[in-house]
Amino acid sequence: MADVVPVTPEHVAELLQGIRAPDVDEFWAAARLTPAQALSMSLECRGDRWAALHEGKLLCIFGVARGSLLTTSGTIWLIGHRRIDRMARAFLVDCRPTLDAILSRYSHLSNYVDARNRRAIRWLQWLGFQIHPAAPHGAEGLPFHYFEKGCG
Known part of the structure; x- marks a missing residue:
């Protein structure tokens, strides 16, 4: 099972040393951001952020950026370490309960995913997200899917 904990500077440094290639490609296609820029922007947004660890090893950093204090909608995001693919089972075991906990705080979650990231x-x-048809998106105009999930 994975542990979900608050993000530390050590988690950030570890992630930047082992970030997954599809995530790097997505940052660039969406906004021409480096991994460090994308992670920094994600962590600076108003909202919640966590690290998922398995046996003390970082799997990913994820969170929800809240547009304003007046809304319960959020932009969900996840940046994975390469080892997430090798420890996929440990990661998957806790995904649904973690998402349910997030949905107890946010009524609607959405974002875009690079269509190349199957x-x-x-x-x-x-996880039950609705995946919309791919359409040009971001700085490179490559196909991305808008995805969303609401509680209820």
């Missing part, structure tokens, strides 16, 4: 799209579908 593994992420399958995972989002498994």
